[in-house]
Amino acid sequence: MMADDDKTGIEAPEIEESLFEAPPMAEQERMVEAILFATAEPVTVKEMADRMPHGCDAAEAIVYLRKRYEGRGVSVVRVADAWSIRTAPDLGFLMQKETVETRKLSRAAIETLAIIAYHQPVTRSEIEEIRGVSVSRGTVDQLLEMEWIRFGRRRMTPGRPVTFVVTQGFLDHFGLENARDLPGLKELRSAGLLESRPPLGAMPGMPDAEDEDSEAIGQSEMFEE
């Protein structure tokens, strides 16, 4: 079935250093399959490799596995630097029983989420600049709680405001391999709509950005990475 079974010994130079021969690739593929089936969360290549016998190439095994599941009822999907198995989206109708009622997000929360995803890392005052209204604490808290966003690095500007970025959980939920796959991202970028253009002089309407930021700093020391 897998013509490259005995090829594994020949290729990868690192494997040769090992005293023990790595299992054949077909075996490694089975292992990766078992690991991915056993967990609901995405698993990184490193985590897989750590659990597999010495000399295994989890990354290569996944390539084979992914191919094997093409067109099947479940598929092997990439989420950031991790992998998981998910049911094929066209079969969602079978799963009414499994459907989890997600808390309905407010329009403000959805917009805030989109802005963070497309503009990340982005500060609270930048989000407010784009939306033209202040961002309520509750909105950010809700997104944090859902683990769709998290704190990123502080911006190296006066006040060192904290930034927000989206999480692996966000990518997983929306079936995105990484943040670059966001729909329409390229078009937005080439249209210049993702640039941050500070308001000119005395443009109105923006909430007191400074206040917000300095407040945010005081409150978020604990999330420092």
Place this chain on the structure above:
Amino acid sequence: MMADDDKTGIEAPEIEESLFEAPPMAEQERMVEAILFATAEPVTVKEMADRMPHGCDAAEAIVYLRKRYEGRGVSVVRVADAWSIRTAPDLGFLMQKETVETRKLSRAAIETLAIIAYHQPVTRSEIEEIRGVSVSRGTVDQLLEMEWIRFGRRRMTPGRPVTFVVTQGFLDHFGLENARDLPGLKELRSAGLLESRPPLGAMPGMPDAEDEDSEAIGQSEMFEE
């Protein structure tokens, strides 16, 4: 995709009587696969059939699916009258994540070990006399568990106290051929491992360094079983 939606009103006991064709078996197999993957407990054939479009034969689809997973990393198994996807039994070892933590031996443990190595066979009370503090059970247990020390002969003195000696594992770990290879106090001192300041007069209650060495050699009846 769901061509038979509006058929549900018609009571069709037999598939042949159905006005609409059931999805192809390959499609049904996909459905069964997705259902078994995503459901939180084993699923009976009836439950599957209830969730699948009308006219599907879940039982037959399972036969195919089961075959497909033969020899794979996971398999379709029967649990009472229900079905479930489980890790292949030979891959159970992947379901444990072993983390090895390397720690430095505590000061008490290494001192106890050193005394045993230099003075073996040595009783607990002798160790305590040399260290000047009592030796905790945990320390000795730890060394026994690591298989760096073991029980030696009982001392032929009142109470017949048990003695401790170091093991072959200990010698292997420290790259020693035998315990006599351990450097003596004099060598330790000339190697700068001891403070160069000579003791003020004789150390009370301590045999002289040289004596110690010769004694240690004389004492090593140890590794004979």
Place this chain on the structure above:
Amino acid sequence: MAELEFEEDKPLAVEDRLVAEALIIDVDGYEGPLDLLLTLSRTQKVDLRKISVLALAEQYLKFINEAKALRLELAADYLVMAAWLAFLKSRLLLPPDPTEEGPSGEELAAHLAFQLERLQAMRDSAAKLMARDQMGRDFFARGLPEDVTRIRRVTYTATLLDLMQAYARTRTKDEFRPFVMDRDAIMTLEQALDRMRSLIGYAGDWTGLESYLPEGWETDPARRRSATAANFSASLELAKLGQIEIRQGEAFAPIQIRKRGPE
């Protein structure tokens, strides 16, 4: 709800009317002036990049005036925006004043258009995002995950050097006692005070200070020196406390002490 009183004297497109209607009825439903501006801009039926900011400013100001006429409570930022748009309008209409500083009317208008376009783009993106297949709704994770048992194994290590150092440490622990001055030949003031206090009770008569030296200390010169100094200091201390009296016949003559009587 089909007609609005104040609109009747002006012919308005149905869409305009609907927008105006929505604004009046639901002014609180707008998320700030920018949101309102974006809604108003839709009546221009052009690409946001080709929008007439001047026309938009006029629409906004009209809306604000109407809202005021209806005595609708408008949040301050709506009024700030109105004032700013009035300013912008004048800038756009009047020929540029070369003495004026800051961005030109066109620049301000362009930035406002950019803000509107960007907000609209984010709304479209949000909609696209929410229209994606979502986990737990369209696709699903493993329903029956298996427990991954975590085994923590601790291995301890030590090097031969550690071992030898440990041995050296135990065999020479007296050498490693905490640092203190070696006081074999030293008597402290405290020691002398303690000693003299206990002895003084027996000495009703004048006694030479030397006789208070502890036994064995008078032979070793180093000890004798230290003890003498300590005793002397102690006697001064006791005298100060009024417990003894001190006398000395002349310089370098022996010092004598006695217990002070209860006068």
